[in-house]
Amino acid sequence: MSRVWKNLYSRLTHSLRPSRVLESEQPVSTLPTVGTLQADEMNLGSSTPLPSEWHVLQATEAGAAHDRHGLPNQDAITCSWGPNESLPIILAVADGHGGSKYFRSDQGSKLAVATAAEVIDGFMHALKEDNNAAFDETTLKMHAPKGIIKRWVEQVRAHLQLHPIESEELNRLDPKERDEFLRCGTTYSSLIPAGDTEAQALTDEQKSELQIAEAKLIQAYGATLLVVAVTERYLLYWQLGDGDILNVASDGSVSRAMPEDDRLFANETTSLCTGNAWKDFRMVLQSLPEEAEKQPALIMLSTDGYANSYSSAQGFEKVGSDLLRMMRENDGLASVENGLSGWLKETSAGGSGDDITAGIILRLSALKELPAEEATEPVVEELGAEPETDSVAAGVQASIAGDTKTPAIESEVSPNAKKQ
Amino acid sequence: MSGLPGEGLARRPLHFIWICDCSGSMGIDGKIQSLNNAIREAIPHMQEVAKENPNANVLVRVVKFSSGAQWHIASPLEIENFRWEDLSSDGVTDMGKALRMVAEQLKVPPMEDRALPPVLVMISDGQPTDDFKGGLREVMAQPWGTKAVRIAIAIGEDADLEVLQNFIGNSEIAPLQANNPDALIRYIKWVSTAVLKSASQPASQPATGAPAAHVPIPAIPDVGPASADDVW
Numbered sequence: 001m002s003r004v005w006k007n008l009y010s011r012l013t014h015s016l017r018p019s020r021v022l023e024s025e026q027p028v029s030t031l032p033t034v035g036t037l038q039a040d041e042m043n044l045g046s047s048t049p050l051p052s053e054w055h056v057l058q059a060t061e062a063g064a065a066h067d068r069h070g071l072p073n074q075d076a077i078t079c080s081w082g083p084n085e086s087l088p089i090i091l092a093v094a095d096g097h098g099g100s101k102y103f104r105s106d107q108g109s110k111l112a113v114a115t116a117a118e119v120i121d122g123f124m125h126a127l128k129e130d131n132n133a134a135f136d137e138t139t140l141k142m143h144a145p146k147g148i149i150k151r152w153v154e155q156v157r158a159h160l161q162l163h164p165i166e167s168e169e170l171n172r173l174d175p176k177e178r179d180e181f182l183r184c185g186t187t188y189s190s191l192i193p194a195g196d197t198e199a200q201a202l203t204d205e206q207k208s209e210l211q212i213a214e215a216k217l218i219q220a221y222g223a224t225l226l227v228v229a230v231t232e233r234y235l236l237y238w239q240l241g242d243g244d245i246l247n248v249a250s251d252g253s254v255s256r257a258m259p260e261d262d263r264l265f266a267n268e269t270t271s272l273c274t275g276n277a278w279k280d281f282r283m284v285l286q287s288l289p290e291e292a293e294k295q296p297a298l299i300m301l302s303t304d305g306y307a308n309s310y311s312s313a314q315g316f317e318k319v320g321s322d323l324l325r326m327m328r329e330n331d332g333l334a335s336v337e338n339g340l341s342g343w344l345k346e347t348s349a350g351g352s353g354d355d356i357t358a359g360i361i362l363r364l365s366a367l368k369e370l371p372a373e374e375a376t377e378p379v380v381e382e383l384g385a386e387p388e389t390d391s392v393a394a395g396v397q398a399s400i401a402g403d404t405k406t407p408a409i410e411s412e413v414s415p416n417a418k419k420q
Numbered sequence: 421m422s423g424l425p426g427e428g429l430a431r432r433p434l435h436f437i438w439i440c441d442c443s444g445s446m447g448i449d450g451k452i453q454s455l456n457n458a459i460r461e462a463i464p465h466m467q468e469v470a471k472e473n474p475n476a477n478v479l480v481r482v483v484k485f486s487s488g489a490q491w492h493i494a495s496p497l498e499i500e501n502f503r504w505e506d507l508s509s510d511g512v513t514d515m516g517k518a519l520r521m522v523a524e525q526l527k528v529p530p531m532e533d534r535a536l537p538p539v540l541v542m543i544s545d546g547q548p549t550d551d552f553k554g555g556l557r558e559v560m561a562q563p564w565g566t567k568a569v570r571i572a573i574a575i576g577e578d579a580d581l582e583v584l585q586n587f588i589g590n591s592e593i594a595p596l597q598a599n600n601p602d603a604l605i606r607y608i609k610w611v612s613t614a615v616l617k618s619a620s621q622p623a624s625q626p627a628t629g630a631p632a633a634h635v636p637i638p639a640i641p642d643v644g645p646a647s648a649d650d651v652w
Contacts, residue, residue, distance in 0.1 A: 064474075064475060065473070065475050065621060068472075069621070095624070097623070097624045097625050097626065098621075098623035098624050098625075099623040099624065099625040099636075100623070100636065101625070102625070174636070219626075222625075222626055224624075242624065263627050264627075265533065265563055265567070266535075266537050266563070266564070266567035267536075267537070267623065267624045267625065268567075268624070268625060268626070268627035269624050269625070269626060269627060270626065270627060271626035271627075273626060274626050304624070307534070308432060308534045309429055309430070310426055310427070310428050310429060310430065310534075311428040311429075311430040311532070311534075312428055314427075315426055315427040315428030315429075316426055318425070318426050318427045319425040319426035322425035322426060323425050326425065343424050343425065346424060347424055347426075347429060348475075349475075350429045350430075350431070351429050351430060351431060351432075351475070352431075352432055352475055352534075353431075353432075353473075353474070353475025353476075354475075
């Protein structure tokens with residue numbers, strides 16, 4: 001796996017030229033018309049398109065407080081699919097920090113979701129190309145986060161070079177911070193080399209000055225990040241900072257794949273812009289049961305403005321089960337797609353006031369499944385049948401067969417997070 | 421099914437706690453009456469700030485300390501319904517006891533994880549007569565204690581500035597020295613409006629572990645140099 005990752009890493013980080021700045025996608029409103037069917041272990045893509053089992057809804061709305069104070073929506077969301085609307089689905093949500101020092105966090109969050117989708121998509125395809133590939137802990141918990149951070153910083157650098165800091169952006173800062181950012185902006189603009197030749201001509205002192213100035217300026221783009229990837233057999237989750245990931249089972253019960261992080265409290269969060277940010281990622285890998293009805297009915301990623309709008313965690317988690325119930329009604333899916341943006345806006349107004357973004361991955365077959373209490377046929381237990389497991393909340397199975405040396409992947413988190 | 425998904429849509433609570441010295445010395449030269457007037461006058465301004473930041477549910481309480489400490493207004497009152505009841509003065513200065521009572525209220529529960537950082541305003545004219553350090557330790561042992569905005573107003577020259585600075589816990593913010601009624605009014609208004617407004621706006625930021633103020637503190641009003649009007 002490390003060989004696969006090295007190849008991917010190299011391809012993604014090789015270019016010296018400023019990268020294309022990627023914008024987040026607009027909300028999805030159409031059903032996918034093609035899907036995937038493949039016998040390989042990842043089942044990542046197919047040249048034979050079939051209707052997809054999955055559907056994605058996205059919505060993002062500026063917070064009521066942001067509207068009042070003339071601030072932009074600092075959240076972002078994007079979703080990518082494999083070729084011909086096949087798997088993997090990669091859904092990413094980011095929340096730019098609201099403090100005055102993070103005056104480009106709206107751009108930072110856009111770059112975060114685009115970067116995450118690009119890196120994770122590249123990772124998936126590198127796996128597909130290598131028949132001996134397997135998920136290993138190091139790749140999932142270290143290389144993937146490192147790759148995302150590295151690529152995000154590259155994108156931020158590119159944006160900074162194209163868009164030097166302007167004094168008008170600094171109006172919300174106190175005089176001391178404003179002067180500091182202006183000074184760093186000037187230093188950065190004057191020292192950033194155009195190419196290798198100029199880079200080599202910098203003195204050690206200039207390199208140090210440039211590094212310090214850049215680190216300060218990158219802060220202005222700070223954001224959190226949540227990513228979910230769906231393959232034929234796995235669900236992969238990465239999270240840096242606040243926000244929520246809800247798993248809703250077919251019976252409407254709600255669970256969370258991601259354990260808590262004790263450091264996220266009182267508007268403080270871990271972030272893409274802090275040093276060694278890759279260590280702050282939490283990562284969970286879940287296997288998808290073969291029986292569809294045991295797979296999650298829907299997975300929702302949301303920024304913290306959503307959960308902060310409810311007086312209890314249970315009240316917020318009911319969003320997940322309510323959405324599933326609403327989608328199961330006649331024309332329910334279309335109603336939810338049409339209503340989601342407005343609901344987020346209304347929730348912000350009556351709740352936290354913060355930007356709210358929600359991305360929902362829906363298993364379409366779940367719309368036809370009824371919760372047990374609504375089933376019309378009696379459930380008959382087979383004598384001697386093995387007990388069912390809670391597949392939605394289950395930890396991870398061992399890695400893909402074929403690589404006996406690869407350690408089993410636990411449903412695991414970074415050292416600082418609390419296990420459930 | 422109609423309506424929003426989820427249950428219990430609610431604004432974020434913002435707890436504002438006045439911690440008021442009601443020792444016997446506060447009865448000298450009209451200090452306690454000036455404090456009563458200043459807070460009463462500040463209420464409409466607090467209500468105005470709350471209206472401008474409707475996503476913060478401002479909840480006000482008051483704890484008083486002299487010989488012992490008691491809740492003067494125990495249940496958090498929405499600022500829209502908050503009415504000031506005059507404090508009176510008598511006894512010593514059990515500031516530590518007051519802080520212990522505040523610490524109890526900063527636990528989760530009754531505080532909520534989703535709350536906005538609380539604002540604690542300590543107002544005193546003298547030196548603590550009990551275990552102030554122990555009381556402060558209990559406040560700071562609570563996560564909401566460390567994240568709270570802590571402001572201190574010293575009334576008169578006999579106030580213990582070191583104690584008040586310890587309460588604030590941030591070298592970039594000094595105790596506000598009010599040596600006359602006008603200065604007290606201006607500082608009370610500032611903390612009730614500018615600080616409240618800053619605390620009402622939910623701005624996320626990376627956890628850096630730095631001791632700097634979690635909520636940006638606005639510029640402190642200038643009440644002018646010492647003058648003949650300084651009666652305290």
